[in-house]
Amino acid sequence: xxxxxxxxxxxxxxxxxxxxxxxxxxxxxxxxxxxxxxxxxxxxxxxxxxxxxxxxxxxxxxxxxxxxxxxxxxxxxxxxxxxxxxxxxxxxxxxxxxxxxxxxxxxxxxxxxxxxxxxxxxxxxxxxxxxxxxxxxxxxxxxxxxxxxxxxxxxxxxxxxxxxxxxxxxxxxxxxxxxxxxxxxxxxxxxxxxxxxxxxxxxxxxxxxxxxxxxxxxxxxxxxxxxxxxxxxxxxxxxxxxxxxxxxxxxxxxxxxxxxxxxxxxxxxxxxxxxxxxxxxxxxxxxxxxxxxxxxxxxxxxxxxxxxxxxxxxxxxxxxxxxxxxxxxxxxxxxxxxxxxxxxxxxxxxxxxxxxxxxxxxxxxxxxxxxxxxxxxxxxxxxxxxxxxxx
Amino acid sequence: xxxxxxxxxxxxxxxxxxxxxxxxxxxxxxxxxxxxxxxxxxxxxxxxxxxxxxxxxxxxxxxxxxxxxxxxxxxxxxxxxxxxxxxxxxxxxxxxxxxxxxxxxxxxxxxxxxxxxxxxxxxxxxxxxxxxxxxxxxxxxxxxxxxxxxxxxxxxxxxxxxxxxxxxxxxxxxxxxxxxxxxxxxxxxxxxxxxxxxxxxxxxxxxxxxxxxxxxxxxxxxxxxxxxxxxxxxxxxxxxxxxxxxxxxxxxxxxxxxxxxxxxxxxxxxxxxxxxxxxxxxxxxxxxxxxxxxxxxxxxxxxxxxxxxxxxxxxxxxxxxxxxxxxxxxxxxxxxxxxxxxxxxxxxxxxxxxx
Numbered sequence: 164x165x166x167x168x169x170x171x172x173x174x175x176x177x178x179x180x181x182x183x184x185x186x187x188x189x190x191x192x193x194x195x196x197x198x199x200x201x202x203x204x205x206x207x208x209x210x211x212x213x214x215x216x217x218x219x220x221x222x223x224x225x226x227x228x229x230x231x232x233x234x235x236x237x238x239x240x241x242x243x244x245x246x247x248x249x250x251x252x253x254x255x256x257x258x259x260x261x262x263x264x265x266x267x268x269x270x271x272x273x274x275x276x277x278x279x280x281x282x283x284x285x286x287x288x289x290x291x292x293x294x295x296x297x298x299x300x301x302x303x304x305x306x307x308x309x310x311x312x313x314x315x316x317x318x319x320x321x322x323x324x325x326x327x328x329x330x331x332x333x334x335x336x337x338x339x340x341x342x343x344x345x346x347x348x349x350x351x352x353x354x355x356x357x358x359x360x361x362x363x364x365x366x367x368x369x370x371x372x373x374x375x376x377x378x379x380x381x382x383x384x385x386x387x388x389x390x391x392x393x394x395x396x397x398x399x400x401x402x403x404x405x406x407x408x409x410x411x412x413x414x415x416x417x418x419x420x421x422x423x424x425x426x427x428x429x430x431x432x433x434x435x436x437x438x439x440x441x442x443x444x445x446x447x448x449x450x451x452x453x454x455x456x457x458x459x460x461x462x463x464x465x466x467x468x469x470x471x472x473x474x475x476x477x478x479x480x481x482x483x484x485x486x487x488x489x490x491x492x493x494x495x496x497x498x499x500x501x502x503x504x505x506x507x508x509x510x511x512x513x514x515x516x517x518x519x520x521x522x523x524x525x526x527x528x529x530x531x532x533x534x535x536x537x538x539x540x541x542x543x544x545x546x547x548x549x550x551x552x553x554x
Numbered sequence: 555x556x557x558x559x560x561x562x563x564x565x566x567x568x569x570x571x572x573x574x575x576x577x578x579x580x581x582x583x584x585x586x587x588x589x590x591x592x593x594x595x596x597x598x599x600x601x602x603x604x605x606x607x608x609x610x611x612x613x614x615x616x617x618x619x620x621x622x623x624x625x626x627x628x629x630x631x632x633x634x635x636x637x638x639x640x641x642x643x644x645x646x647x648x649x650x651x652x653x654x655x656x657x658x659x660x661x662x663x664x665x666x667x668x669x670x671x672x673x674x675x676x677x678x679x680x681x682x683x684x685x686x687x688x689x690x691x692x693x694x695x696x697x698x699x700x701x702x703x704x705x706x707x708x709x710x711x712x713x714x715x716x717x718x719x720x721x722x723x724x725x726x727x728x729x730x731x732x733x734x735x736x737x738x739x740x741x742x743x744x745x746x747x748x749x750x751x752x753x754x755x756x757x758x759x760x761x762x763x764x765x766x767x768x769x770x771x772x773x774x775x776x777x778x779x780x781x782x783x784x785x786x787x788x789x790x791x792x793x794x795x796x797x798x799x800x801x802x803x804x805x806x807x808x809x810x811x812x813x814x815x816x817x818x819x820x821x822x823x824x825x826x827x828x829x830x831x832x833x834x835x836x837x838x839x840x841x842x843x844x845x846x847x848x849x850x851x852x853x854x855x856x857x858x859x860x861x862x863x864x865x866x867x868x869x870x871x872x873x874x875x876x877x878x879x880x881x882x883x884x885x886x887x888x889x890x891x892x893x894x895x896x897x898x899x900x901x902x903x904x905x906x907x908x909x
Contacts, residue, residue: 168562168660190689222621223643228692229616229684230643233893236793237800243811246793246898247652250615250643252622258640262652269658270562285688294620407609407639409629422636537625541639 169268171552173390173397174512176206176383182346182497185284186377191226192238195280198379199239202276206383207394210240213383214272219249219259219279220501221536224291226282239278251405253449253536255279256380256504257543260532261403263384264545268400273386280379281499288375288500307372307452309538311364313417314454318366320418323457323472325366329357330475331453332371332495338482339492341521346376346497371453371495378499380506387551398512401529401552402433403545410538417539423462426542430531431464434546439464443546444527445514446480446488447507449534450495456480456488463533482522490514490522504534508545515549560817565657566776566783567904568769569598570872570879575738575764575860578674584618585630588670588765592631595666595767599779603632606769607662609639610653612646612669613864616681627670638662645669646766646868647791647829647890647900653770654789663772664779670765671864678761678863685893687796698831698894699758703750705803705895706834710752712804715837717752721745723833724756724858731855738762738860756858757833764862766869784875784886784904788816791900796893803895809842812901818843818887823903825850825877825886827870831857835896843887843901853877867891871902878906 178201180186186194195218203209216239223229232241232248239246251258256279263277292306317323333354339345340352360370390397406426408415427439436442446465450456460471465486474480480488489495491510494503511532513519524530528550534543571594579587596602603609609631615623624641633639638661642648646669653665673681679697686692709715724745731737738760746755769779776783792808794801813819826849830836836851845851852858854873857866867890874888885905892898 222615223684224615224621226688227684228688229614229681230892231688232644232793233685233897234687234796236897237795237797241793242795243792243808245791247648248643249640249652250624251641252625262640262655265652265655265659265661269655271655271658291621405638405640406636407628408633408636410625411629412634414634420636425636537622540625540628 170270170386172264172267172400173385173393174382174547175385175390175393175397176202176208177509177513178202178205178381179344179506180378181344182376182378182499184375186282191228191231191282192235194282194377195235195278195379196238198381199276199278202381202383208383212274213240213276215245215266215275216241217247217249217259217263217275217277219255220281221253221255222291225288225500226285251536251541253500254504254534254541254543255536256502256506257508257532257534258405260382260505260508261405261543261545264400264403267384267386274389275384276381277384278379278381279502279505281501282377283375283499284377307364307367310452311367314366314452317418317454317458321469321472327457327472327475328366328371328453329354331450331456332357334481335489335493335495338490338522339496342491345492346374367452373451373494373498376497376499378497378502380502380509382509395518396516396549398515398547399551401546401548402430404429405543408540410540418458419462420539422540423535423542426544427463430544430546436546440486443529443531445490445511445524445530446486447491447510447530447532448488449504449507450489450493451498453495459533487524490519490524504543507534508532512547515547560788561658563658563772564785565654565770565772566780566785567871567875568771568776568780568783569595570768570876571595571598572736572766572869572872573764574736575762575862577738577760577762579672579763584623584670584672585626587763588627588668589630591765591767592668595769599769601664604635606664606666607638608653608656608665609637610641610649610665610667612642612644612649612868614643614671616684617671617673617863619675645864645890645892647871650768650868650871651789651791651900654786657770657772663775665770666767667770667868668765668767669865669868671862672763673761673863674763699753700750701894702832702834703753706752706832708803709834709837714804715834720757720833723836727852727856727858730853731859734854734859736860737855740859753832759831759857759861762860762862764860764865766865766872768868768872780879782879782881782906784878784906786902787905788818788903790815791898793898796897798895804838806838806842806896806899809839809889809899809901812899813843816901816903818901818903821885823849823885823887825853825874825883827854827874827886827888828852829857829867829870829890831861833858838896839889867900874904878904
């Protein structure tokens with residue numbers, strides 16, 4: 164079977180919760196239902212229109228509920244329907260959307276609800292990540308302690324000046340002010356405040372670090388016939404891929420993992436992209452620590468090796484730059500961990516639908532959603548466009 | 555290929571491997587438990603990890619006692635150069651479903667599916683209570699045997715079965731397992747004392763550790779890799795309400811809907827591999843799947859002979875496929891379950907080419 168045999172997949176509904184540190188007013192079920200109901204309302208569909216539900220989140224220890232799809236089946240209108248639960252570490256929100264997209268592309272189901280969430284306030288993510296396991300490397304002080312040495316390696320390798328990380332954080336936190344769903348709305352943000360914030364894991368400062376959020380994100384995916392009935396412009400999936408590599412081995416490049424390069428190359432091939440820097444109008448990139456923007460700019464082929472930081476420094480990735488990165492404010496402003504990847508995918512879709520409101524990139528036609536997880540070993544990406552795919 | 559396929563591509567199970575399931579495997583990490591199974595299943599097709607189009611696994615962090623436990627077993631796959639890969643926090647049967655969908659899109663021709671679970675390090679009865687509604691039910695710690703006992707009592711009260719019939723299910727399963735070198739309990743195992751009335755030891759699954767792996771392939775690739783592929787002519791899964799008070803525990807509508815969509819009822823099956831961890835659940839599943847006395851049920855011994863949590867459902871598909879591979883079955887139904895009292899159910903129909 165060739166790619167022409169696949170059903171085109173359209174995003175016709177997107178819903179998010181207002182991400183905050185603690186949603187004490189809703190249960191887990193209430194949280195996910197809020198996002199799902201908004202996605203259905205956006206698509207002007209009802210629960211009865213949904214054929215299957217695909218749900219994702221990061222480790223179950225984060226809320227203390229084992230396989231929560233069982234408990235959440237009722238809240239997500241899944242009773243009597245198929246329900247899948249994906250878990251691929253931090254990339255899970257992206258992977259979940261791709262699994263849902265494949266159900267439509269394979270013509271197994273016509274309209275699928277996909278949702279990812281995290282309610283970090285129900286437990287403690289640092290604890291969830293730090294359970295001691297004999298004979299295995301401890302993660303050391305949560306994710307920041309794991310990733311800081313790789314940021315230092317990037318700086319040493321490329322000669323990037325110390326200032327680049329704070330530029331990313333300053334940009335993303337300003338972008339978040341235009342996004343009503345973003346968690347952090349720091350109205351008094353200045354570059355000097357970012358640079359003066361405490362050093363957590365050298366060289367990563369407090370203000371260059373993602374928050375812990377409660378939140379959910381949902382999308383309604385459908386086939387060509389479903390898209391034709393959509394009340395608002397759909398976003399079309401032009402390419403999607405996942406790639407994984409081992410956590411630890413001698414040949415692993417933590418600064419620019421091969422799995423990330425391969426994943427991007429696969430997505431660009433499917434979408435017919437030969438020059439991502441010119442052909443892609445907006446990028447929603449998984450940047451939990453500010454320095455990952457220049458690192459991923461290189462890994463995703465937007466800059467030559469060693470040159471990513473120059474794009475950031477020159478303002479190319481600003482909302483009004485010629486390659487806006489994280490117009491939503493990104494993971495640095497909003498991090499319900501399991502949902503963060505899906506928010507990237509959904510925000511990319513909002514951009515090409517022209518529905519991104521104040522953080523809309525004018526005239527965005529093609530956007531990349533990107534997620535990664537584990538020890539920078541799991542990658543999930545999709546490229547969405549305003550036009551239906553031709554092949 | 556049987557003429558009943560309803561999908562874009564013909565996909566078959568071409569190889570299956572499983573570990574010996576044991577009460578305890580203290581000396582093995584999960585990676586060490588999975589690796590021999592991965593090597594065996596690949597050897598059966600001659601494929602190398604790098605030649606597989608898509609890889610998908612199923613497992614549970616709660617059993618492993620740590621977050622991101624599946625990242626370690628991925629190392630055992632040998633994911634270098636990087637592979638196209640995913641993971642479901644579910645029984646491996648659902649990982650197989652995700653892989654089957656991936657092949658249906660045309661983006662892969664082959665898939666490696668594996669799953670594993672070690673129940674021995676903790677109390678699996680306690681661990682499974684963490685699956686329940688976290689606000690109202692989980693704080694009461696009702697364990698999996700107690701919940702299954704509610705279901706069994708409802709069946710007895712409804713006149714669907716009695717304790718003697720349940721004992722016969724357990725005895726038959728373990729007698730069948732005598733021919734299964736991987737099973738944990740084999741032969742004449744006594745029915746034992748009550749665990750939670752009306753369930754006795756023999757009505758309940760053994761607690762054990764184990765792993766399983768399957769290789770899927772499409773069309774001519776399947777024919778090249780396997781003498782008699784087990785074609786998946788139907789597969790579907792459905793979930794029910796979580797609250798036990800919202801369900802009729804003597805019935806399994808989700809199994810029935812999944813079976814209808816998978817085409818189970820279109821023609822007779824000769825074999826059924828049912829993921830029924832409790833003898834009483836076989837009663838429910840037999841009714842939902844309309845299995846007559848002529849159908850061979852759980853010739854492997856089923857989950858009453860070996861129940862490695864997270865792998866037991868995938869093993870049912872693998873066992874059904876293996877019977878087709880060796881010509882002992884022409885049309886089999888395989889079933890996997892998840893959640894308390896059969897909340898979520900997957901049904902697959904596997905068929906061999908007519909002789």
